[in-house]
Amino acid sequence: MGNEDHALIRTVLAGEKDAYGLLVARHSQSVFRVAFRITENEADAEEIVQEAFLRGYRKLESFDARASFRTWIYRIAVNCALDVLNKRKHQAAVPIAEEHDGEQGTVQPADGAAGPDRLLLSQEIEARRQTAMEKLTPTERLAFVLRHMEDRSTEEIATALGIAPNSAKQAVFRAVQKLRQSLAPLWVKS
Amino acid sequence: MKHLTEEELIEHYYSEDFYKAESEAHLQACKHCAQAYEELGKLLSNVRASEPPMRGAEYGAQVWQSIQGSLRPYQSKTKRSYFRWPQLGYAAACLLFLAGAFLAGRIWEHAHTQPSLATTPQQARERVVLFVLDNHLDRSERLLVQLNHAGAEEEKVDLPLQAEARQLLTDNRLYRQSIAPANDPLLAAALDHLERVLLEVANSPDELSSADIARIEKEMNTQGLLFQIRVLRTKVSGQETNAQATRKGATI
Ligand SMILES: [Zn+2]
Numbered sequence: 433m434g435n436e437d438h439a440l441i442r443t444v445l446a447g448e449k450d451a452y453g454l455l456v457a458r459h460s461q462s463v464f465r466v467a468f469r470i471t472e473n474e475a476d477a478e479e480i481v482q483e484a485f486l487r488g489y490r491k492l493e494s495f496d497a498r499a500s501f502r503t504w505i506y507r508i509a510v511n512c513a514l515d516v517l518n519k520r521k522h523q524a525a526v527p528i529a530e531e532h533d534g535e536q537g538t539v540q541p542a543d544g545a546a547g548p549d550r551l552l553l554s555q556e557i558e559a560r561r562q563t564a565m566e567k568l569t570p571t572e573r574l575a576f577v578l579r580h581m582e583d584r585s586t587e588e589i590a591t592a593l594g595i596a597p598n599s600a601k602q603a604v605f606r607a608v609q610k611l612r613q614s615l616a617p618l619w620v621k622s
Numbered sequence: 623m624k625h626l627t628e629e630e631l632i633e634h635y636y637s638e639d640f641y642k643a644e645s646e647a648h649l650q651a652c653k654h655c656a657q658a659y660e661e662l663g664k665l666l667s668n669v670r671a672s673e674p675p676m677r678g679a680e681y682g683a684q685v686w687q688s689i690q691g692s693l694r695p696y697q698s699k700t701k702r703s704y705f706r707w708p709q710l711g712y713a714a715a716c717l718l719f720l721a722g723a724f725l726a727g728r729i730w731e732h733a734h735t736q737p738s739l740a741t742t743p744q745q746a747r748e749r750v751v752l753f754v755l756d757n758h759l760d761r762s763e764r765l766l767v768q769l770n771h772a773g774a775e776e777e778k779v780d781l782p783l784q785a786e787a788r789q790l791l792t793d794n795r796l797y798r799q800s801i802a803p804a805n806d807p808l809l810a811a812a813l814d815h816l817e818r819v820l821l822e823v824a825n826s827p828d829e830l831s832s833a834d835i836a837r838i839e840k841e842m843n844t845q846g847l848l849f850q851i852r853v854l855r856t857k858v859s860g861q862e863t864n865a866q867a868t869r870k871g872a873t874i
Contacts, residue, residue: 447698453690457682457856461863464681468674477674482689489693557668579636581671586638601633608632608666615665 437501444492452492456485459502463509470513470577471520472565480516484509510574510592517570557615564614568607575600576607626655631662679860758793759855762816765790766848769823772835783830787823794820812850819844 437458443451460481467480488505495504565573574593578584584592590600626634626648633639634649649656765786772783798813819842826834838844 445696445698447695449690449693449695452693453683453686454852454856456686456689457853457860460682460685461677461860464677465674469671472672474675481685485685486689486692489689492696554668561669577671580666580669601638604636605629605632608662609628611669612662612665615668616661 438497441492441495441497441501444489452485452489455488455501455505459505460485462502463505466506466582467509467513469581470510470574471516472562476516476520480509480512483512483515487512507592510578511594514570514574514593517573521570560614561611564611567614568610569603571595572603572607572610575603576611579604625652626659628658631655631659634659635662635666676864679857679864682856682860755797756855756858758790758797759851759858761786762790762794762820763848763851763855765823766819766844766851769819769835769844770839770848772830772832784824784826787820791817791820791824808850809854812847812854815842815847815850818842819847 437455440451440455444455463481463484464477467477467484468474471477471480484505487508491508495501568576571593575589578589578592579586586597586601586604589604590597593600595603626645630639630645634642634645639645649659765783768783794813794817798810798817819838822838822842823830826838
């Protein structure tokens with residue numbers, strides 16, 4: 433797979449633009465998945481995919497032949513996602529009215545049961561999770577998604593975002609703290 | 623006793639703590655931290671990503687269509703002789719690419735309109751067909767790469783090409799006969815083209831000279847065929863992955 437990617441890249445750099453189409457075909461699904469996990473928005477994710485492959489094409493000459501194209505385009509996509517999140521943050525303020533009040537109703541998680549209570553709880557968690565995610569800064573959100581949902585190490589996150597490992601770690605901490613503030617009231621302290 | 627900080631607990635949760643064993647020992651010994659850690663675990667295990675909606679197998683082709691207009695071809699600095707791309711016209715390449723996407727999309731849709739979530743014999747068979755087809759296309763691709771490579775060399779060729787071509791020929795006939803050309807025109811055309819190339823290689827004299835190979839390459843447009851097969855493979859293996867993902871999703 434990797435070698436074929438490299439062969440395609442050489443072909444593109446030799447002037448055969450269309451070979452890039454095969455790289456796009458091979459990797460667009462996985463780029464879309466990470467873009468969607470970060471933005472949780474289909475249109476944004478699609479925009480990120482297009483932008484990532486555009487940037488990838490333009491930067492192709494700087495591609496290090498020892499690297500994997502998959503990792504490389506992933507990083508570019510993460511950066512495009514950061515741009516989209518920043519843009520989103522500037523365009524629309526978070527609708528504060530929709531925020532959940534942490535003091536409101538505490539739901540008992542019926543451990544092990546799969547009844548309607550459990551379903552209600554998971555819906556509530558999901559609603560609050562989304563609200564909490566919207567409150568994160570773009571860097572916090574990205575760092576958290578990469579750490580928690582994409583299982584990337586602090587090093588990888590730092591490299592992808594072009595920040596120091598400690599900053600990446602701090603971003604994850606702050607994200608977890610914010611999520612905890614929003615979600616913790618849902619658990620009854622024993 | 624110094625308790626673990628929130629940061630340390632989070633690091634421990636993601637197995638990124640420097641003093642893992644010490645943290646573990648502390649959590650075993652300290653009820654306070656153990657409880658905090660359990661709550662953190664409960665919280666984080668409940669935070670799950672929204673599952674990305676499925677993209678069809680034609681998605682890559684759509685993305686390519688949307689961006690290719692704004693891309694300028696790179697200026698070739700040194701043409702590499704060991705890997706040459708077929709000199710297809712722009713329109714022809716797009717057409718091939720879209721046709722491949724269409725084919726894969728059709729297979730994908732077909733696989734996804736199966737009524738039951740459980741694996742039906744029909745689905746199982748489709749997966750086997752996809753796997754076998756991908757395997758066949760993979761082997762054919764390698765043979766064509768070897769062939770094109772050999773044709774570009776000056777020396778005499780000594781490759782076990784013919785034996786491989788004979789084997790592939792038998793399989794290829796089977797696949798070509800088993801698919802309906804009306805349903806899969808691109809695949810049918812590619813297999814047909816492949817068969818002619820394989821036949822030519824299989825029936826050549828024992829020692830193929832590079833001139834022989836160069837002639838086959840030219841007369842039979844093996845570079846073009848290679849491109850077609852690559853497009854088909856990308857789509858077939860994409861479809862295979864989708865089928866696997868569907869199966870996994872169905873068992874959760
Ligand atoms: Zn403690």
